[in-house]
Every structure is written in structure tokens, then in C-alpha cells.
Amino acid sequence: MTSPLEQKKIKIAGPSVVTANRTWDGIVVYRTAAKSWSADLSEAAIVRNSDEAKALLAESVADDVGAIGPYIAPVQVGADGKIEPGNLREQIRRTGVTIGQSAQV
Amino acid sequence: MYAYDEIDRTLVNERVSEFRDQVKRRLSGELTEDEFKILRLQNGVYLQLHAYMFRVAIPYGTLATNQLRALAHVARKYDRGYGHFTTRQNIQFNWIKLAELPDALEDLAKVGIHAMQTSGNNMRNVTSDQWAGVAPGEIEDPRIWSELIRQHTTLHPEFSFLPRKFKIAITASDHDRAAIKIHDIGLKLIKDEKGETGFEVLVGGGLGRTPFIGKTIKHFVHGRDILSYIEAILRVYNQYGRRDNIYKARIKILVHELGIEKFSREVEEEWQQIRNSSLQIDDEVIEDIRSRFTYPAYEKLPHMPDELRQAAADADFEAWRKNSVAPHKVQGYSIVTISLKPIGKPPGDATAEQMDALADLADKYSFGEIRVGHEQNLALPHVAKRDLPALWKALDKLGLATPNVNLITDIIACPGLDYCSLANARSIPIAQELTRRFANHELANLIGRLHINISGCINACGHHHVGHIGILGVEKNGEEVYQITIGGRADEGAALGNLIGPGVKFDEVADVIEDVVEAYLALRERPEELFIDTVKRLGVEPFKERVYATR
Structure with missing residues (x-):
């Protein structure tokens, strides 16, 4: 995983969110505009330029108790405003494993 | 099986209490993630895509049935009902909650299982041949030496902050089932011309982005000297191993860059200084460890019992027997490999129900013992040949009789x-x-x-x-x-x-x-x-x- 520090150098190429894992249980969460975390991608704050991304990431990193390992992740925003993950990794983080039922019986 | 003593039990219990306190301080914000990360890694806790992942050690791949049931319990109570057996005789739980981890560790500690040093830059779980102690022709049970090294390296203060992780594997058979040549240190038990037990020592094997096959650094190290020799290797690595670049920090890079001759000279020099120290192992120490391994009271059984002869007419049974059943050092017994590779399923996964049922079968047919191999399969090490047909039927009902061990689908x-x-x-x-x-x-x-x-x-x-x-x-x-x-x-x-x-x-x-x-x-x-x-x-x-x- 790219560290937040390294990501500060990255210019975002399109709409992005900040995602992390919630500290107490590890589930995938997204930073919201209300300066909190949500497990629902549709509630994520969207950033569209590097300055916005840096600010959202800095604020997320500061909330070390709430979630860990925050980083900027690309998303796609549909004409209807619906937010979808921007790559396979984030798709898997959002919707879960792609291997069907993990259990054997 | 190996019986832990009071020191082991105290160590494991204290570790649980310590980690409970660390988790509490993390969740309250007293510890930052930066401060906590190294502590959780030392207890086998990673952060993965969806959740924390909890890696539990199965030293030298040996499990008692109460331990397998405890793993099933953790899968059921704290995870999503299954676990994943890895390539280094560990099991991983993929959906664990940090807040519940101390309870899971406490439940495992009750049966002598822990997660110490299953991650982090330290001495990882010592692995061995899953057929140890039962393989025909082996020099002796390599788990005795694995346990010696486990005891010595657990929480070893000098080797808790190595440049990078460090893995040791041991085999005692000519056919290497422990993959010793791709480990940082690979040990092969051998006898010298006097019949003394010792090791061929390999160093610098490993995979990752820069793969190397391990090289023999010493053709024979006497058993009594093995701890000092390993310690000498680790000291040279600890001193010269790179800490500035994570990708060049493993011992394989150091061995490659110095060359095996120069590296071995450095080790030899270090070894001569510490060889005749308290690191020299008395025979009594080895005998004490040996005495803590219990072996089954095998019966005198025929090589070819009637039950097996009759079952041979069943083509499905024969297909399974041919690939899953291996010779045992005791006549009338077999080693049974249990494929965790059913068609269309994730390799190495087992459900809590399967683990519980396997524990029952191990009690019934394998003197209460299960083994874990690096190929992500399990084994029952002491199955009477007369019981093979009944065992096969029971495994089949559990979805654990796929006859593909060592075949193309055993991935x-x-x-x-x-x-x-x-x-x-x-x-x-x-x-x-x-x-x-x-x-x-x-x-x-x-x-x-x-x-x-x-x-x-x-x-x-x-x-x-x-x-x-x-x-x-x-x-x-x-x-x-x-x-x-x-x-x-x-x-x-x-x-x-x-x-x-x-x-x-x-x-x-x-x-x-x-x-x-x-x-x-x-x-x-x-x-x-x-x-x-x-x-x-x-x-x-x-x-x-x-x-x-x-x-």
C-alpha cells in the first residue's frame, strides 16, 4: 500500500476519495465531507484536484483513532452522481472477494 | 505431540495479557498506529484489504485435536467460519476484529497456541516436514530440533529487530518435504561417519522479487553446536544485513553480495567465539525435549489387512488411496494426506465444521494428531491401514477426499x-x-x-x-x-x-x-x-x- 506521505506527491488524475480501514474492526471505510468515516462509498467526500486531495488526506491521517492507513483512491462518478470504485482493487475492497463462497461446504 | 511446560504456558499467557493491554491503549488513542503497528505485527496481526488478518503459528506443522478444535472455534466465533492454511505451517483468519483479538488469543492460549513471531522482522515459525516422526527412513524426528530452535528464538532479544524476517526449515529425510532450500536457513539432519547426529546447513535461500536457492554453508554441524552456529549466522546477518532498503534486506541478498565463501568465513569467525559457550547443547536438553514428544502406542498390525484388500475393488477408493496414502515407518500404518484442494474451491481453506470433524476423525483414527504441510494440505500421521476405507468414507462426506494430492489440481x-x-x-x-x-x-x-x-x-x-x-x-x-x-x-x-x-x-x-x-x-x-x-x-x-x- 502506498503510504500517505508518498501520496502527497501524487497528482490525482480524476475524481478521488480517501479510504482506510476502521481501527476497531478493520472494515473498509471512506472519509466523508462531515469529517467522519462511512462504510458506504456513496457518502464519501469527492476530491477533484491535488490540493483538495491533500487536505482530505491530511485530515484523515489526523484521525488516527478512527481509521488506519488512509490513502487516496480513484473513483468514477456517473452522470447521476453515483460513485463507483476506479480500479479492481478498490472494487474488491468495496464488494468483497471474487471467489464465490470462501467456505468449502 | 509435544507437551509444553510451565515456562511455555506462562510465556504464552503473559503475551496475551500484554497484547490485551496494547490493544486497549490503541483503541483509546493512547497508542498511535505507528506505535502499535510493530506490536500487532509481533502478534501476527496484519491489515489486509477488507479487515485485519490474524496469522497463527502451527510450530513444525503439528496439531493436537484440541488445538484444531480451538482453531475451528476462532473461525466460528471471531471470523467468518473458515481459516486459510498457508505455505509456512500457519493458519490465517481473514476477517478478525482488532477489538476481539485479545479474546481470540486467550482462547488459543488455553490449548498452547499463539501467534508470536508469525510476522515482523524476527525469527518466524520454525517449519518442518509434515511427515516428521513417521516417515520411513528419516534420520530422526526433526521436530525435536525444531522445538529446540523454537524455544531458543522465541522472543530472543538480539533477534527481535532483524533487518528483515527470517525463516528456518528442517528436514530429516532425503526427500525434502519442508522446502529447506528456499529458506533463510535450511537444515538437513544427517549422521556423520561416527553416527553422530548433526546438520547440513544451507543459507540464503528465498523467493520474493529476488529468488535464490539456498547454498550449503557447512556440510556438517554437530547437533550440540547447532544453536551456536545458527546464532553466528544471525549475528553476521544482523550486523551486515541492509536496513536501508527493504527489498535488499533479506539474508539471501547479503549472501549473494558477499559470496558464500566470504559469508561463511564471517560466520566461522563469529562461531568460534561463541561455540564453547552456554549455547552448546547438553544431551540432557535434547533428551528432555525428546521426552516431551509423545508417540502412539502402535499395535502390531498386518501389512495388508482384509479391510484394505476388500476396499481395493472400489475404484474411487483406489484413486484416493493411490494419491493420498503414503507408507509409514511402522508396519500396518499409513500417513494420510487430506487434500484442501477441492475442485473449484480456494486452495488451503477449511471451514470450522471441517476442522471440528477432522479433529474427531484424528481422535478416532490417528491417535489425536494432525499435521499441516507447506503445500496447504493437512495430514493424519498415524492411520492403521485397516481403517483407511472407513476414513475415506468419512472424509468424502466432509468434502475432504478429493483424490488429487500431488496432481495438477493440488495447487x-x-x-x-x-x-x-x-x-x-x-x-x-x-x-x-x-x-x-x-x-x-x-x-x-x-x-x-x-x-x-x-x-x-x-x-x-x-x-x-x-x-x-x-x-x-x-x-x-x-x-x-x-x-x-x-x-x-x-x-x-x-x-x-x-x-x-x-x-x-x-x-x-x-x-x-x-x-x-x-x-x-x-x-x-x-x-x-x-x-x-x-x-x-x-x-x-x-x-x-x-x-x-x-x-
């Missing part, structure tokens, strides 16, 4: 991009598709022994470099691309596979593997010539030609 695969935060590509779906393609047992049997290993990134947790066929997933322009190697092996003839050509897309992997296998079937000189031997004889070219001629 090693890392968790890949479905779980792992380091992965670039998925591994498990590739394995699932390949098991479906080669599901026909007659076809798999016709192909014969063939190991496919799959990794979802260059870190090589799926040991792709040493698969007869290796598959490495990478990411290229946002797409999953897979590089195929052939000719690798992880046993006593360990070798790294060679790339057959450009990477192929996710949807093409199974087709390519089918092409490689078809080429092999056409090229082999006789049915007994294994895939790996055909590749050795002919090289990569004919396979490359077959795969890329039409692509």
Missing part, C-alpha cells in the same frame, strides 16, 4: 488480490478455474505429478518460482497480467522456473496452462516421465512455441 496459491493489500492480481480465481479445467481425475492422473504454484505479486507467497508451473500475477496498465514459468521445484532438487514468454491476461491463463500440459503429454518420452523431467530434458522452447505460436 498452491496465495490469497492474492481478493484479500491481500500487497497483491497486484488475483490468485485464487486462477486456481479455481484450473481445478475446474483439470477436474477429470483420469486426465489429472494421466498427467501425473505436477505442481502449479500461484502468486498474486512478486512477494511470492504462493511460491511461484518453484512451481513445476509457476504463475505470477502482476498489474500492467490497470489490468491483471500473468507471467508463466516452468521447471521450478521446491524439493531436494530445488530450482527456479524459467519464463516461457510474455504475460497473458486473466481470462487466458487456464488456456495457456492447458497448452503447456498438452505440449508435455505430446513431448514426454514415456508415461512415467514427469512434467518436471520433460522440461529439464527439453528446456522451455517447445513449450514456448506451443503457447505463443497462435497467440
Whole structure:
């Protein structure tokens, strides 16, 4: 995983969110505009330029108790405003494993 | 089985209390993630894509039935009802909550299981042959020495902050089932000309982005000197190993850069200073450890019982027996490998129900003992041959009698991009598709022994470099691309596979593997010539030609 520090150098190429894992249980969460975390991608704050991304990431990193390992992740925003993950990794983080039922019986 | 003493129990219990306090301070904000990370890693807790992952050690791959039931309990109570057996005799739980981890650890501690040093830059779980103590022809039970090293290296203050992780594997048989040549230190138990027990010591093996086969650093180290010799290696590594670049920090890089001759001189110099110290092992110490391993009271049984003779008429039973059942050192008994590779399922996964049921079967048929192998399968080490038909029927009901051990569908695969935060590509779906393609047992049997290993990134947790066929997933322009190697092996003839050509897309992997296998079937000189031997004889070219001629 790219560290937040390294990501500060990255210019975002399109709409992005900040995602992390919630500290107490590890589930995938997204930073919201209300300066909190949500497990629902549709509630994520969207950033569209590097300055916005840096600010959202800095604020997320500061909330070390709430979630860990925050980083900027690309998303796609549909004409209807619906937010979808921007790559396979984030798709898997959002919707879960792609291997069907993990259990054997 | 090994019986822990009061020191072990106290250590494990204290560790649970310590970690409970650390988790409490983390959740209250008293500890930052930066401060906490090293502490959780020392207790086997990673952060993966979806959740924390909890890796539990199964030292030298030996489990008692109460321990397997405890793992089932953790899977059921704290996770999602299953666990994943890894390539280093560990089990991983993928959905654990940090807040509940101390309780899970406490439940495991009650049966002597822990997660110490299953991650972090320290001495990892000491692994061994899953057939230890029962394999015909082995020098002696390598777990005695594994346990000695486990005790010595657990929480060893000098080696708790190494440049990088450090893995030791031990075998006592000519056929290496512990993959010692791809470990930081590989130990092979041998006898010298006087009949004294000692070790051939290999160093600098490892996979990852810079794979190396381990080199022999000393042909014979007496058993009484093995701790001081290992310590000498570790001291040289600790002193000279790189800490400025994580990708160059493993001992294999140091051995490669210094050269084995210079490295061994450094070790020898260090060793001579510490050899005649308290690190020299008294026979009593070894005998004390040996006495804590209990062995079954085997019965005197016939080589070919009636039950087995009668069951031989059942083709399904015979298919399973042929691949799953191996000779035991005691007449009338067998070692049974239990495939955790059902067709279409994730390699190495077992449900809580399967673990509980296997524990019952081990109590009934294997003197209460289960083994875990690096191929991500389990084994029952002491099964009376007369019980094989009944055991097979019981395993079949549990979905654990797939007759594919050592065949093409007995695939090693890392968790890949479905779980792992380091992965670039998925591994498990590739394995699932390949098991479906080669599901026909007659076809798999016709192909014969063939190991496919799959990794979802260059870190090589799926040991792709040493698969007869290796598959490495990478990411290229946002797409999953897979590089195929052939000719690798992880046993006593360990070798790294060679790339057959450009990477192929996710949807093409199974087709390519089918092409490689078809080429092999056409090229082999006789049915007994294994895939790996055909590749050795002919090289990569004919396979490359077959795969890329039409692509």
C-alpha cells in the first residue's frame, strides 16, 4: 500500500476519495465531507484536484483513532452522481472477494 | 505431540495479557498506529484489504485435536467460519476484529497456541516436514530440533529487530518435504561417519522479487553446536544485513553480495567465539525435549489387512488411496494426506465444521494428531491401514477426499488480490478455474505429478518460482497480467522456473496452462516421465512455441 506521505506527491488524475480501514474492526471505510468515516462509498467526500486531495488526506491521517492507513483512491462518478470504485482493487475492497463462497461446504 | 511446560504456558499467557493491554491503549488513542503497528505485527496481526488478518503459528506443522478444535472455534466465533492454511505451517483468519483479538488469543492460549513471531522482522515459525516422526527412513524426528530452535528464538532479544524476517526449515529425510532450500536457513539432519547426529546447513535461500536457492554453508554441524552456529549466522546477518532498503534486506541478498565463501568465513569467525559457550547443547536438553514428544502406542498390525484388500475393488477408493496414502515407518500404518484442494474451491481453506470433524476423525483414527504441510494440505500421521476405507468414507462426506494430492489440481496459491493489500492480481480465481479445467481425475492422473504454484505479486507467497508451473500475477496498465514459468521445484532438487514468454491476461491463463500440459503429454518420452523431467530434458522452447505460436 502506498503510504500517505508518498501520496502527497501524487497528482490525482480524476475524481478521488480517501479510504482506510476502521481501527476497531478493520472494515473498509471512506472519509466523508462531515469529517467522519462511512462504510458506504456513496457518502464519501469527492476530491477533484491535488490540493483538495491533500487536505482530505491530511485530515484523515489526523484521525488516527478512527481509521488506519488512509490513502487516496480513484473513483468514477456517473452522470447521476453515483460513485463507483476506479480500479479492481478498490472494487474488491468495496464488494468483497471474487471467489464465490470462501467456505468449502 | 509435544507437551509444553510451565515456562511455555506462562510465556504464552503473559503475551496475551500484554497484547490485551496494547490493544486497549490503541483503541483509546493512547497508542498511535505507528506505535502499535510493530506490536500487532509481533502478534501476527496484519491489515489486509477488507479487515485485519490474524496469522497463527502451527510450530513444525503439528496439531493436537484440541488445538484444531480451538482453531475451528476462532473461525466460528471471531471470523467468518473458515481459516486459510498457508505455505509456512500457519493458519490465517481473514476477517478478525482488532477489538476481539485479545479474546481470540486467550482462547488459543488455553490449548498452547499463539501467534508470536508469525510476522515482523524476527525469527518466524520454525517449519518442518509434515511427515516428521513417521516417515520411513528419516534420520530422526526433526521436530525435536525444531522445538529446540523454537524455544531458543522465541522472543530472543538480539533477534527481535532483524533487518528483515527470517525463516528456518528442517528436514530429516532425503526427500525434502519442508522446502529447506528456499529458506533463510535450511537444515538437513544427517549422521556423520561416527553416527553422530548433526546438520547440513544451507543459507540464503528465498523467493520474493529476488529468488535464490539456498547454498550449503557447512556440510556438517554437530547437533550440540547447532544453536551456536545458527546464532553466528544471525549475528553476521544482523550486523551486515541492509536496513536501508527493504527489498535488499533479506539474508539471501547479503549472501549473494558477499559470496558464500566470504559469508561463511564471517560466520566461522563469529562461531568460534561463541561455540564453547552456554549455547552448546547438553544431551540432557535434547533428551528432555525428546521426552516431551509423545508417540502412539502402535499395535502390531498386518501389512495388508482384509479391510484394505476388500476396499481395493472400489475404484474411487483406489484413486484416493493411490494419491493420498503414503507408507509409514511402522508396519500396518499409513500417513494420510487430506487434500484442501477441492475442485473449484480456494486452495488451503477449511471451514470450522471441517476442522471440528477432522479433529474427531484424528481422535478416532490417528491417535489425536494432525499435521499441516507447506503445500496447504493437512495430514493424519498415524492411520492403521485397516481403517483407511472407513476414513475415506468419512472424509468424502466432509468434502475432504478429493483424490488429487500431488496432481495438477493440488495447487498452491496465495490469497492474492481478493484479500491481500500487497497483491497486484488475483490468485485464487486462477486456481479455481484450473481445478475446474483439470477436474477429470483420469486426465489429472494421466498427467501425473505436477505442481502449479500461484502468486498474486512478486512477494511470492504462493511460491511461484518453484512451481513445476509457476504463475505470477502482476498489474500492467490497470489490468491483471500473468507471467508463466516452468521447471521450478521446491524439493531436494530445488530450482527456479524459467519464463516461457510474455504475460497473458486473466481470462487466458487456464488456456495457456492447458497448452503447456498438452505440449508435455505430446513431448514426454514415456508415461512415467514427469512434467518436471520433460522440461529439464527439453528446456522451455517447445513449450514456448506451443503457447505463443497462435497467440
